[in-house]
Amino acid sequence: MNREVLIRRVSRVEARCVPMEWAWAEQNRDLIAANWKRRTADKPKMFNGRVLLLRNVEFEKDLCRNTYFETSYADFVAWIDSGYPDKSIANGFAMGALRGSDGAFICGVMGAHTTNAGRVYFAAGTPDLSDLRPDGTVDLASSLTRELIEETGLRENEFHVDDEWIIVQRWPTIALLRMVTLPMTAEEGAGLIRANIAKDSEPELQDVRIIRGVGDIDPKAMPLFLQSFFEWVFTH
Template identity: 45%
Template sequence: MTSPIIHRVTTLDLAVRPIVWPFAEEWRDEIAAHFAEKQRERPKIWNGRVLLGRDPVFADGCFAATYFETDFASFLAWRDWGFPGPAVFNGFGMGALRSADGAFVMGEMAPHTANAGRIYFPSGTPDLDDVRGDTLDIPGSVVRELEEETGLTAADFRAEPDWHCIVSGPAIAMMQVLNLDMSGEEARARIEANLASEDEPELSAIHLVRGMSDLRPTMPRFVTAFVEQQFASR
């Protein structure tokens, strides 16, 4: 497997356009059957609208791409079937939470979610709530997902200006380091208290990563590649 490539950029230029995705059209019946099977396994997943990307370009400190709308069922089938068809990527924002004492704070996805058991920073596949006019607002998506998953808000962190774009196969994770004004243990306690107040939280556990020994096989490669780079630069 090709190692992830990390691009550090200052600008995101992500246009949203009405593009027909041949994969979703040509495999519609098979996609519907696949999603029905997944819903039997995890009844809480739903077929909302999401955004996928194409034509990624990194140049002069900018990441540019074009996004288009599709349904979650098509995205899930595309992912589960090994990303078939012409080049499309799943490009999403991630808030790389870093505590005041240097720990990275990650969440473990709950059993009812499509990524059950996976451990990573707060994030989500972009959807229509993240569109502003004809542009995809990844910074806004990061803040929204962070609050939805953890209860933390923009008042709890200082966002660094650069974006670390980790290209790992058909995934591009746009990570922004969010420096918390609290220790790792305090952050975990805050988030756990918020999770306990919810009827069906997206996260089932909070993990603190203070060194390489804290990395787990259930963390996506783009997450571990980013953390490894961060620890190497200290």
């Protein structure tokens, strides 16, 4: 797999889940169990559900084709915490690049009880079984809007989602973004989201942050793929 940062626009994304036994996970059951025990010691609400990880990504003209497999969240977290030892696997997720009518972006700051506490990025989540359709396809478009609504409290009629996808490939992370625009400025949008967070008894976000240019990139709190996205989008 290519480890360089690759960013490209495509008009279509096709995703499918294909059964696969993950050799790394099977060979590291004790490590995974110990890591989950450590992780949940101070975050007991973490749930070991099923997630979909990326085993392959291909591009064909204006099409991005992804192949996923199913595994446990504990497997996934242990793989991350161990430094991504299986280089053939990636975390491939859909993400809404939320912005105001003035072009400034709005990122969330993850809550203290979450796996990525304090990290700054757009609302997103690793695909799970709710994104899997009976024919084996993975509905990444629905995953994007669901995560955005769940984390920000916005309603679907309060934003517009572009059809085009922007793929940020920084293996082992593949972010599949769509521009999501509010009919209000970023400052007004941030205020709305903060009000929604305040009404939620267990919000995933503790706050939001407005990104107006490269000077607002936070290398300590933002994942590398998001830093690359902002560097790209503000120079194009």
